[in-house]
Amino acid sequence: MAGAPGTAPRAARRADVCALACAEAFRDAGEILASAFGTAPALGVRLARRTFAPDLLLSDGEAMLMADPPPLGAVPAGAVVEGWLPFRSVFDVVASGRRHVVMIPSQLDAHGNMNISAVGPHGHPRAQLIGTRGAPGNTVNHRTSYWVPRHGPRVFVERVDVVCGVGYDRAAAAGPAASRFHGLGRVVTDLAVLDFAGPGHRLRLASVHPGVTVDEVVAATGFPLALPDGGPGAVPTTPAPTPAELDLLDAFDPKGLRFREVPA
Template identity: 60%
Template sequence: MSDISRAEVCVTACAEIYRDNGEILASAFGTIPAIGVRLARHTFSPDLLLTDGESHLVQGTWAVGGPAEGVVEGWSPFRGIFDLNWTGKRHIVMVPVQIDRFGNVNISAIGDHAKPSVQLVGVRGAPGNTVYHATSYWIAKHSTRTFVPAVDMVSGAGNDRAAAAGTGASRYHDLRKVVTDLAVLDYAPASGAMRLVSVHPGVTVDEVHAATGFDLVVDGEVPLTRLPTDDELALIRDVIDPRNLRDKEVPA
């Protein structure tokens, strides 16, 4: 297949977040992560557990934006989510409004906390997610408005704050990947600072730097993000996202 879109590259990168994760609850927020996690389970990570958005764990592969079409294999009521969180049996992809160099994220408010210019959703589950189990992030528009020197409020703990807080926060703290419409990033082991892993086809390293409000760690030559295979493209286009919702999140 040809004419691979930027959105399809992002889907593949989000699927790769879940490679070799084993039998865990995969919670992927955002359209492209939702497509990516279905792709991962259908192909290289078959042990992932997915919910119908409510309380059932469902086998099979179904289209985003529609009802779960598969065999119910388990029940996971809301109270059960906490047991999965506290035991580390979950990997979430969240969508931050701001993120800094060490992975501190803000989903709560923009501006002065006492009188914010924009009120957002609050901290929600971000504190517990970031200190109990694997956490990754999806950002549909990579820009200096999102990648900032310091977040206005810390909703989810980054590597520096978790370390400073002691073992209660750092013992199970596990930030994995950041996927954007331009690149894939992770964190340098020595410093905990954000590192450029790959750039998507058609994007340069300089463009990523220009769209980031802090210095990124770069270890040598930066490769291109891998493209989806023909089989993966068929799954994305015909099975998982036949309505092409992916291009609404990352326009062609």
């Protein structure tokens, strides 16, 4: 726990900061389906639901909407089921825009184009990944954010090899059919929080995690990052969880899985 009575609360670790940053992606989201891939996002949606976003709908990963999802790695015994959402019905939710998904990109460029399909030429890739999956429909129909557990130039690239998730430049070029409901949220990494508030919706450095410098993030990114007005010195530090939020994260993740994903 973050701190028993009479003891000092434990210090937040990098993984805790990442989970809170993922939770913040869902602030003011309202009653939508929250879908999160990765440990930090899965903890983030649980934390958001329990604190400032009580209307979020969370799935058990199959077909049930859970009133209070179980801790990570736990069997959902005795959990309260709020509703039934079989996979075929998820497509209706996607098309209506009532969903916010957090995906894990293999490549991401400055405009938000994302690749999870293949690395290298499409006809003869150097590495075959999971395929395009639902990324195109996600990005043109509802809010999409990204989680990058290892911030580096192999992920943040000048040009993605295969466009799976649609970025702001391609959505604009495609016209109203792609851009009307298109909207990318934040990008949370193990080093920083990024958003698309730069010129022309380019990726911007929104904050650096405690102990991380702006120069470290810039060096780990394969293209120039936009910075807030005021330059590098104006980049804030990502907030750390409060003791109460740390208690919730420990309860949601009793096995400490988040510290394996982000060991710093």
